[in-house]
Each structure stands twice: as C-alpha cells, then as structure tokens.
Amino acid sequence: MNIHAYERLWVAGSMVLIVGFIATITYGAVGLGITMVDDGEEPLAPDEIDEDERFGEPRVEEVGDDEYEVYVVSATFFFQPDPIEIPAESEVTFYVTSRDVIHSFTVVGTNTNTMVIPGEVSAMTVEFDEPGEYGIVCNEYCGAGHHDMEGELIVLDPEEFEERQEENDDDVDAIEVFDHRTATAGNGELP
Template identity: 70%
Template sequence: MRIHTYEKLWLVAALVLIVGFIATITYGSVGLGISMIDDSEETLSPDEINDDERFGEPRVEQVGENEYEAYVVAQTFIFQPDPIEVPANSRVTFYVTSRDVIHGFAVVGTNTNTMVIPGEVSTLTVEFDEPDEYGIVCNEYCGDFHHTMEGQLTVVPEAEFDMTELEAEADDEVELGDETTVTATVENGALNDLETTATFEIGDQTVEEDVTVAGQDTEELAFTVDSTELGEGDHDWTVTVDDHEESGTLTVVEDLEGEDETGADTDGANGTDEDAEAGDTDA
C-alpha cells in the first residue's frame, strides 16, 4: 500500500498520542488509585431494602478511626438519609442503591458521582479533609419530578461531629402520691466509648447522672419522679445529653382513671368511663 511520507508520520504521531492517553489513564487508575465503580457488592433486590441490615435504616456508621460508611437509598424523588452528615478529616465509603428506577448520585462540583441502578449497590470511597457543605443531585432522568431530586452533604468539623442519639419515654399522667419513671436511652454510634453526663429536669428539680456508653452500644437511664413533691398540675421535663435534648409534660392528677389502667380490669368499667368522659366533654 502506498502511503505518503507525511501521512506515515502523522499516523505514528497519532498512535503515540493514543498510547500516551492510555498510559496517563492507567497511571490515574493504578498510580493515583482512582478506582472504578465495580461489581464488588452483592446484588440487592428493591424488595429486600427494608429488611436489609445496611439499607433498612439509611444512615452513616463509623467503622474505624476516621472511617465511616454511609448507606444511602435513592428513590423517586428523594435521597435517604438527608442530609448526610460526616466529619472532616475522614474517609467515607458510600453505598448507594435504588428502590425503583435508575438514578444518579452526584456530589455537586466534585468527582463523587455514580449511577444508581435498582438491584445493584454502588460503592465509592471519598476523603473529606475540610468542613464544607455540598449539594447532592440525581443526575439521571428518573421521572416527572426528576428536577426536584436533591439532597445535602454536610462535612462538619471533627469536634462538632457526634453520633449520639437520645430518646426519652415517660407516662403522660400520674396519680398524686405515686412514683413514675422517665426513661432515657442514649445510643452511641461511634466506635469509642462515650463519657458524658445526662441531666434531667422537672419542675425545680435537677438530677445529673454520669453515664458511659460503650462504642456502638446503648445505655438506658431511669429518672424516678415523686409526684407528691411536684403537686397537682402540668410539669414540663427535659432530658439533656450533650447537645441533644428530649422533653415532655407530665400531668399529676388527683384521681387517675386512665383507660389503660381501669379499662383492663373489666369491660363494664371501661364502658362506664368512656360514657363519663364523653359526658364531661359535652358539658
């Protein structure tokens, strides 16, 4: 075949350029460690998401010192959890799956970007150095309101990041003279032990209790309330652990005829109570 000399030179130059491109990309993958989204995760049917250990409750979990995993579920037209909160100076692996159609998961202005396909789990590991706020968008058309599908990613300063959760439970009413208990549950999502103080306040009373919650464990605290000291009426209470606060109102009544307590005794009594209450309301 007859090829012009210049054309031969051009051909060689083009091939060198092509091989050069391949070499730089290979260096980027192997040398810099920018790996591709791949098939390393097991498949997960959308039906099984609710019962799944990771995606049943979409959340961020600590798995090592400065290492976190975020389990994210995309569905028309939201991301869960939202916002996603992670600490600065951390390494976060996102696991993302879809409940319905194909979505995208892209942290705006960064190269954190993946397709989200129902039945599959995408994983990508990202390092966050500085505190910042990012938007997350679905960048694959997913239906009528695709353009409303967004979320937030907040990288908070390490010191402000906490994975503590507080819940409190208490009766609404108590009979004058009885005791009741307010139960607080402190959950520590972090790996390290949490040493802190729980504060319970009701009326003028304040109770403080030191508590140590082991890593990824929960502790229950019980605060006993003597209704005699409070006296009849409504009393607001709060439980505080670090920046978390739970509150409620306890009503002390003279004669407790709550449905739960008397209703369980006899049907007849229950019926009478309801009638009586109905009568009261009408009056």
Template identity: 50%
Template sequence: MEIHRYEKIWFGVAVLLIVAFIGTVAYGAVGAGIEMVDDDGGTIDPNNLSDHERFGDTGVHQVGDGEFEVNMIAVHPSFIPNDIEIPEGSTVTFYMTASDVTHGFNIAGTNVNSMIIPGQITEITVEFDESGTYGFVCHEYCGSLHHEMEGQIQVVP
C-alpha cells in the same frame, strides 16, 4: 502495480490511529484506576431492600475513629438519607442502591460521580478534609421530578 507513496503513508497513519483509539479505551478501563460499577459492591434484590442488613438500616453509622458508613437508597425523587452530618476529617464510605430506576450521585464541586442502579450496590469512599456544606444531586434523568432529587452533606468543624 505500484502503490503510491502517500497512499502507503496514509494507510500507516490510519492503522496507528486505530491502535491508539483501542489503546485509549483499554487504558481507561484497566490502567487508569477508574472504578466502574460492577459486582465488587455486590448485587441485591431491589424489591426487598428493607430486609437487607444495610438498606434496612439507612443513614449514617460511625464504624471507627473518624470513619463512617452511609447506607443510602435512591428512589425517585429522593435520596434516603438526604441530609448527612459528619465531622471534619472523616472518611465516609457510601453504599448506595436504587429501588426503582437508575439514578446518579454527584457531590458538587468534587470528582465524586457515580450511578446508582437497581440490583447493584455502589460503593464509594470519600475523605472530607474541609468543613462546609456539600450539595449532592442526581445527575441521571430518572423521572418528572429528577431536578428535585438532591441532598446535602454537612461537614462540621
């Protein structure tokens, strides 16, 4: 029996699409420089944050010339700290973890967007080159007051 010519063509197109889809996923995971939350930031006992060297000491810490670290705990419906002030031109590394449920961290108007997960430490480094007030919100539904979970970063000249 002979396979119809169009059937062969469509079979070929289907195989190509499958390969392309798998390739897209693999590229997104490996090649595009997208950072996923993983063990790089480390793991932590969410029930014992106060004894941790970082999360027992939440807040903004200057660690060098124009370099800051922010140790932040997300706990419904708050970020601790939720009002951060740094000078213009700073490089800030956020270390974040959650003590209750999964939260999100999105700085409005930027591509800073991550999840904050109990038991994991999320690490993100951001440069703030322009002064202004940058709001951030939780964008993972985390409970009845999810919509109130927010804060701000004041970048001062």
C-alpha cells in the same frame, strides 16, 4: 499501500496520543489509586431493601477509627438520609442503591459521582479534606419530578461531628422512621 510520508508520520503521532491517553488513565488508577465503581458489591433486589441490614435504615455509621460508611437509598424523587452529615478528614464509603428506577448519586462540584441502578449497590470511598456543604443531585432522568431530586451533604469539622453524634445518641428515640411508601406515591412513571 502507497501512503505519503507525512501521513505515516501522522499515524505514528496518533499512536503516541492514543498510548499517552491510555497511560494517563492507567497512572490515575495505579499511581493515584482512583478506583471505579464496580461489581464488588452483592446485588440487592429493591424489594429486599427494607429487610436489609445496611439499607433497611439509611444512615451514617462509624465502622472504625476515622472510618465511616453511609448507606443511601435513592427513590423517586429523594435520597435517604437527607441531609447526610459526615466528618472531614475521614475515610467515608458511600453505598447507594435504588428502590425503583435508575438514578445517580452525584455530589456536585466533586468527582463523587455514580449511577444508581435498581438491583445493584454502588460503592465509593472518598475523603473530604475540609468542612463544607455540598448539593447532591440525581443526574440521570428518573421521571416527571427528576429535577426535584436533590439532597444535602454536610461535611463537618471532626470535633463538631463528634459533638453532633453525642447529641443524636441522646434523642435517638425521637427519630422518625421515614415511610417511603407514602413518599413514592404519585410517581406516574412506574408501571
């Protein structure tokens, strides 16, 4: 083939770019330890959510020293629990599943962002360094009320979080069980 010398140079430059981009991503995965949402969780059918040990009662749970798990159920057009309260400076794993259609669970202004697909569970482990308040949105179109689907994430100072937990334990009986069936009624998108 008759390829001009400059063009050969550009092919070499292009390969440098491509390999450089792949190398950066690899560094992010191996060097920085960024993990992708993947197939690590067992599938969970939407009609098994209510009986599921984790998602039957969506909640924040302490599972170890400075380790928390958050079980989130998304449905048209809300997240449970809402708001979600977690402590700063702790390892927090969000497990998210969907009761109906495809949603997302996206903590706005952070890289904590996943698709939520019915039948699957998304898992993300993150650590918030500072207390703060974040909006959670669904960024995948999920029906007529899609734009109303939002939640709140409150990251508390670790000590304040302790105190809140103790208060909550005191009036655990007062927690109202959320009835998702009434909440999803009126969604015209589902067959």
